[in-house]
Amino acid sequence: MNKLFLICFFMLISTMSWAQDKVEMADVMRSNGKIYTVVAVCLTILTGLFVYVFLIDRKISKLEKENQK
Amino acid sequence: MKKSWWKILSFVLLVYTIVAGFLLDVPHLPILNETIRNLYFHVCMWFGMTILFGTSFYYSIKYLRGFNYRNDIYALNYAAVGCLFGILGYATGFEWVNVTWITDQGQSVGSVLKEPKLIGAAIALLIYGAYFVLRGSFTDIDKRARISAVYNIFAFAMLFPSIWIIPRIVGSLHPGAPGSDSGNPALDRKDLDATMRMVFYPAIIGWTLLGVWIATLKIRIQLMKDKNIINE
Numbered sequence: 001m002n003k004l005f006l007i008c009f010f011m012l013i014s015t016m017s018w019a020q021d022k023v024e025m026a027d028v029m030r031s032n033g034k035i036y037t038v039v040a041v042c043l044t045i046l047t048g049l050f051v052y053v054f055l056i057d058r059k060i061s062k063l064e065k066e067n068q069k
Numbered sequence: 070m071k072k073s074w075w076k077i078l079s080f081v082l083l084v085y086t087i088v089a090g091f092l093l094d095v096p097h098l099p100i101l102n103e104t105i106r107n108l109y110f111h112v113c114m115w116f117g118m119t120i121l122f123g124t125s126f127y128y129s130i131k132y133l134r135g136f137n138y139r140n141d142i143y144a145l146n147y148a149a150v151g152c153l154f155g156i157l158g159y160a161t162g163f164e165w166v167n168v169t170w171i172t173d174q175g176q177s178v179g180s181v182l183k184e185p186k187l188i189g190a191a192i193a194l195l196i197y198g199a200y201f202v203l204r205g206s207f208t209d210i211d212k213r214a215r216i217s218a219v220y221n222i223f224a225f226a227m228l229f230p231s232i233w234i235i236p237r238i239v240g241s242l243h244p245g246a247p248g249s250d251s252g253n254p255a256l257d258r259k260d261l262d263a264t265m266r267m268v269f270y271p272a273i274i275g276w277t278l279l280g281v282w283i284a285t286l287k288i289r290i291q292l293m294k295d296k297n298i299i300n301e
Contacts, residue, residue, distance in 0.1 A: 063293060067293055
């Protein structure tokens with residue numbers, strides 16, 4: 001049963017890679033010299049930075065509240 | 070959360086900066102090519118730095134008017150984040166120089182090192198570096214606050230000749246010097262492309278607000294630490 005599953009799995013993978021070789025689908029991330037990928041990467045970094053700063057902000061607010069008591 | 074609208078604004082503006090900054094069309098210029106988009110990042114660092122140093126300068130004067138220790142903490146932390154922006158501006162400028170002046174314009178490394186704008190920016194940052202050294206050398210809090218406030222006013226006064234004025238008088242490769250165009254090309258409405266202006270101004274605001282946010286975090290930590298010293 002396991003072997004059968006593995007065989008099916010690898011066959012699926014091979015068909016997927018074959019499809020990638022030949023067919024070009026509408027893919028935003030690969031158009032225009034893949035500039036959208038750069039935009040996505042930069043946005044991820046920016047979002048990460050802001051989430052980090054926001055978490056520090058919240059931590060300090062909490063400490064300030066405790067300090068006032 | 071009521072007072073944090075400007076933090077959200079900063080995030081929105083920076084998302085806009087990256088999306089519009091990478092995807093909108095820019096003028097097609099030789100040597101610069103796509104690197105003209107660095108205007109939204111490299112130049113904004115220097116604008117943000119100037120605004121943060123200006124805020125620090127404002128609080129130093131405020132300190133000297135009433136000797137409230139709180140204003141000294143404000144001045145210190147705005148100057149610290151301003152320095153961070155300056156260092157980032159210097160580093161990004163160096164990356165930009167590498168592919169435009171050195172590789173594509175054929176300038177030698179020697180002539181780039183003699184570049185007045187680079188030397189001026191280094192001097193300005195070192196003057197601010199001395200501000201932190203000066204602060205660290207005092208044990209008395211009041212003396213430290215007073216002398217460093219006076220020094221901070223001097224440092225801000227030196228920022229203008231070393232970064233903005235001298236490089237424009239003696240001539241340099243950097244835009245905004247005699248030989249290229251006079252004045253500040255980024256602020257000249259006739260020089261900067263209309264589409265680029267649409268991204269550039271929000272970018273300045275976004276980056277500056279991010280700097281102010283980080284500075285306020287540092288200030289709040291120090292205010293908590295020095296709660297006993299501050300007399301309200």
